[in-house]
Amino acid sequence: MCLPDQLTIGLLGGTGPQGRGLALRMALAGHRVLLGSRDPRRAAGIVDDLLAGRDLPIEGVANAEAAEAADVVFLVFPYAGQAEVLPGLAAAIGAKVVVDVINPLGWDTHGPYLLQVPEGSAAEQAAALLPEARVVAAFHHAAPKLLADPERQVETDVLVASDDPEAKGLVLELADQIPGCRGVDAGPLRLARHLEGFTAVIVGINRRHKIHAGLRISRLGDDKRRRLNAELRPARGPGGLKERGGSPPVDRDREEGP
Amino acid sequence: MCLPDQLTIGLLGGTGPQGRGLALRMALAGHRVLLGSRDPRRAAGIVDDLLAGRDLPIEGVANAEAAEAADVVFLVFPYAGQAEVLPGLAAAIGAKVVVDVINPLGWDTHGPYLLQVPEGSAAEQAAALLPEARVVAAFHHAAPKLLADPERQVETDVLVASDDPEAKGLVLELADQIPGCRGVDAGPLRLARHLEGFTAVIVGINRRHKIHAGLRISRLGDDKRRRLNAELRPARGPGGLKERGGSPPVDRDREEGP
DSSP: OOOOSSOEEEEETTTSHHHHHHHHHHHHTTOEEEEEESSHHHHHHHHHHHHTTOOOOEEEEEHHHHHHHOSEEEEOSOHHHHHHHHHHHHHHHTTOEEEEOOOOEEEETTEEEEOOOTTSSHHHHHHHHOTTSEEEEOOTTSOHHHHTOTTSOOOEEEEEEESOHHHHHHHHHHHHTSTTEEEEEEESGGGHHHHHHHHHHHHHHHHHHTSOOEEEEETOOHHHHHHHHHHHSOOOOSOOOOOOOOOOOGGGOOOOOO | OOOOSSOEEEEETTTSHHHHHHHHHHHHTTOEEEEEESSHHHHHHHHHHHHTTOOOOEEEEEHHHHHHHOSEEEEOSOHHHHHHHHHHHHHHHTTOEEEEOOOOEEEETTEEEEOOOTTSSHHHHHHHHOTTSEEEEOOTTSOHHHHTOTTSOOOEEEEEEESOHHHHHHHHHHHHTSTTEEEEEOOSGGGHHHHHHHHHHHHHHHHHHTSOOEEEEETOOHHHHHHHHHHHSOOOOSOOOOOOOOOOOGGGOOOOOO
């Protein structure tokens, strides 16, 4: 896999707050974005609102078209939609890199909780439904409200879990392109359940404190992080993904001696 | 429950790295600490090593004695020990505040993973075995290596889950007494599984990056956090727990408008 400077990103089920925010940030990072919906007219209308006159390469299309034309596919359905919709898109997705952003959460009088997913996590469910795809779990803790406002930093580390090192390396790089985000290798796909589950904790904290929280891994130095992340990427020419200012907070920049 | 300035803290199964580190930090915060083990002679030897000539109120005792004499009981057994040992200590623990610090983790060629706990989490297992106790899950992400070194800040937010608001308020306050830690209300006890599970993610990050990571909730302002935490505590006299410098990092101190 050779990563060009500009990727085509397909956001399936991208009309919700998370999809709209990621569409905006990926377009600002220089990628072409296809925001997919079952109803392409609805997708087009949402893209018009999202652009609000800005000149960014985001188009509203049908999910199948986004899946077909994309280099990298993001799954931003509500959880209930994933198992229903993915089988019909499997052929179009094929062996692409698939980023599952879905948090399978329920809500009752005690607040948010993680739904039981037979496969262990939404991301592992996607992997089961898309056996050829290179599935990555990521972006669970990026607040939609912050993603949606290009004037603000999205203050979170983006924890990235996958069994495919190259796909993981690509997604870590995409995370670094969002100002305020840092891509952090969170291990194999089987740990995706803990990324999804932790969202229930964050959503509860948001509700109690009326904030849009994210999370930071403390004591994770940036030089070492970037070096290790880069080792996951395939070798490639000078046209790598450009850094867009996803700078870490200064006081997180300490690291432990060996 | 009226919190005196000095509590007696009993650490059951406290001879491991987490128990030793918490013993040191709780003693430095001004509390009396009973470090418990099945073998009180072993506990006494470990306390001698831990004190290294320092004048701190830590004693090595049998688990039963620590459970009996403590105001607050910490469970720092290895996970496998909890179900075996707790039933014999239930009478001594009674209706006390119990802080479950246990991370039920396994390790294989793919790294750390969360063990299946029939009750959902180690903390919920403790609650099932100690039906009278006021169970709180906390301190999962405090690195033992940092806890053990009084010269260093323990750079983590301490996420605290419980169904008992007063007990939760007390433990949030204990967390704030460790320099570098911030106590954060993480919701009801049913979310303890996600605190325990997230430790698998952190342990993997530690292994890959050779660090002692913790986590911070971003955008969580300290004034609001302290105010909400204080609302969980019972009203009490002037002898509240003293602040010992658990200061937050400066750039995390922003908060969202209402």
